[in-house]
Amino acid sequence: MTSPSSTPPTLIRHAQVVDAATGSLREDADVLVAGGLIQEVGRGLRSSLPGLVELDAHGRSLFPGLIDAHVHVTAVRRDLRESAALPKSYVAAAAGAQLRTMAGRGFTTVRDAGGADWGLAQAAADGLLGPASRLVFGGRALSQTGGHGDLRGREGGADPCCSIGQVCDGPDEVRRAVRQRIASGAGHIKLMLGGGLSSELDRLDGDQFAEDEVRLAVDEADAGGIYVTGHAYTPESISRAVRLGVACIEHGNLLDARTAALMAAQGVFLVPTLVTYEDIADYVSSGDAPRHYAEKLAIVRESGVRAIELAVEAGVPVAFGTDLLGPGHARQLDEFTLRRDVQSPLSLLQSATTTGARLLRHEGRLGVIRPGARADLIVSDLDPTTEYLDGLRKQPYVVMAGGVFTDSDAGRVLGA
Ligand SMILES: [Zn+2]
Incomplete structure (x- = not known):
C-alpha cells in the first residue's frame, strides 16, 4: 500500500514555488512534505525527520x-x-486504474459527476490503488424517469448495475436518495436538470425534475452541509x-x-467541459456512436467556448472539468488547449486549482502550496503562470499526490 504514513518525508529544494491565487513566484524555496501534508515552505529549510528524502528541483516550477x-x-x-451493463468488479478495477492514471497526469483531485461511490473513494484514500487522485464523489447522479441519467431504455425497470445515474421520481424518492448520499460521505449531490448528449430519451431543451424536487434536494443537501x-x-x-438554489452548473x-x-450575482460556479465534445465528435466520426450523440452534439459543440467567455466577463467562478x-x-x-482563446494561462491555472478547491469546499487544503495543505504538487520546467498546462506533455514532470510520488522515477527526473 502507498499511504502517506508508509511514505518517507520529502524535502524538495530550490524550487520556484507558484502561488496560484496571485500568480506570484517564490524563488529558490524549499518544500517539506510529511504525513501526506505540506509541513513547511521557505528558504534553506532543515529537517531531522527520520528517513528524509531530499530532492533538488533545480529552479523548476x-x-x-x-x-x-x-x-x-x-x-x-x-x-x-x-458501460452500465459491465460487472461491478470490472468497473471498480477500471475506475481504480483511471484514478492512478489521472494522478500521474497531474490531476491529484477529481470530482466525480456521476457514478463513483464511497467505496472507491475509500479505496483510494486507503492507498489500495497506489498513488491515485483523491476522489470527491456524489454517488450516482439523480435523474427523473426519462431524464439524462436514465439508462434503462424505453421500457423502464431497474437501473442497470453500473449506471452513472439513479432514477428517482417525486419528493420522497429524491429525499431518500439525497439523504443516503449524505450518509455515505458524498461531497455534493448531482441532479440532471436538462437533456444531455448520451441519453437517448430526452431533449436538450427540456427541463428535468419538477421545482419541488429540486428545491427539496437543495434543502436536504444544505442540511447535510x-x-x-x-x-x-x-x-x-x-x-x-x-433560482432554486443550485450552487454549480x-x-x-x-x-x-x-x-x-x-x-x-449568486456566486454560482460553472464547470465547462469542452474536451468531451471533441472526443464525442471523433466517436461519431468513427461510426460507432449511437445516433442521438451526433444529433445533440451539433447543438452544443460550437457554443461552449463562447459560454466560457461570457462567464469570465460576468465574473462567474469558472472551474476546470473534462x-x-x-x-x-x-x-x-x-x-487547456481548447480554452486558450478565452482564458489566460493564470486564469486556467486558477480554474484547475484555487477555484476548483473553492467549489469542492476544500479551500486552503487543496490548490495551494502552504503548510497544512495536502501534499499535491507538480514540479515542471513549465511556468504555469505564463504557459498553458497542456504543455506538460512536452517534457518530463513529477507529480506528488497526497505526499506520494506517482512515478517511482521521480528522483531521477528531479536529478536527485
Ligand atoms: Zn458528466
Whole structure:
C-alpha cells in the first residue's frame, strides 16, 4: 500500500514555488512534505525527520496539483449504456486504474459527476490503488424517469448495475436518495436538470425534475452541509436551477449574458467541459456512436467556448472539468488547449486549482502550496503562470499526490 504514513518525508529544494491565487513566484524555496501534508515552505529549510528524502528541483516550477471538477471514473466506455451493463468488479478495477492514471497526469483531485461511490473513494484514500487522485464523489447522479441519467431504455425497470445515474421520481424518492448520499460521505449531490448528449430519451431543451424536487434536494443537501450541482445546457434550465438554489452548473454551453450575470450575482460556479465534445465528435466520426450523440452534439459543440467567455466577463467562478468517457480520458489535458482563446494561462491555472478547491469546499487544503495543505504538487520546467498546462506533455514532470510520488522515477527526473 502507498499511504502517506508508509511514505518517507520529502524535502524538495530550490524550487520556484507558484502561488496560484496571485500568480506570484517564490524563488529558490524549499518544500517539506510529511504525513501526506505540506509541513513547511521557505528558504534553506532543515529537517531531522527520520528517513528524509531530499530532492533538488533545480529552479523548476513547483505548483499545486490540479483539480478536474467533472469526471466519470466509472464510465468505462464511451457508450454509457454499454458501460452500465459491465460487472461491478470490472468497473471498480477500471475506475481504480483511471484514478492512478489521472494522478500521474497531474490531476491529484477529481470530482466525480456521476457514478463513483464511497467505496472507491475509500479505496483510494486507503492507498489500495497506489498513488491515485483523491476522489470527491456524489454517488450516482439523480435523474427523473426519462431524464439524462436514465439508462434503462424505453421500457423502464431497474437501473442497470453500473449506471452513472439513479432514477428517482417525486419528493420522497429524491429525499431518500439525497439523504443516503449524505450518509455515505458524498461531497455534493448531482441532479440532471436538462437533456444531455448520451441519453437517448430526452431533449436538450427540456427541463428535468419538477421545482419541488429540486428545491427539496437543495434543502436536504444544505442540511447535510453539502451542495447541489446541476447538469444544464440552456439559459432557461440554468436560470431555473440558480433560482432554486443550485450552487454549480455543469457544462452550460448555451449560456447567454443575462444568465451569466445571474450566476455571478449568486456566486454560482460553472464547470465547462469542452474536451468531451471533441472526443464525442471523433466517436461519431468513427461510426460507432449511437445516433442521438451526433444529433445533440451539433447543438452544443460550437457554443461552449463562447459560454466560457461570457462567464469570465460576468465574473462567474469558472472551474476546470473534462467529462471524458472511457478511452477518451487520455485527452484530459486537452481541455487547456481548447480554452486558450478565452482564458489566460493564470486564469486556467486558477480554474484547475484555487477555484476548483473553492467549489469542492476544500479551500486552503487543496490548490495551494502552504503548510497544512495536502501534499499535491507538480514540479515542471513549465511556468504555469505564463504557459498553458497542456504543455506538460512536452517534457518530463513529477507529480506528488497526497505526499506520494506517482512515478517511482521521480528522483531521477528531479536529478536527485
Ligand atoms: Zn458528466
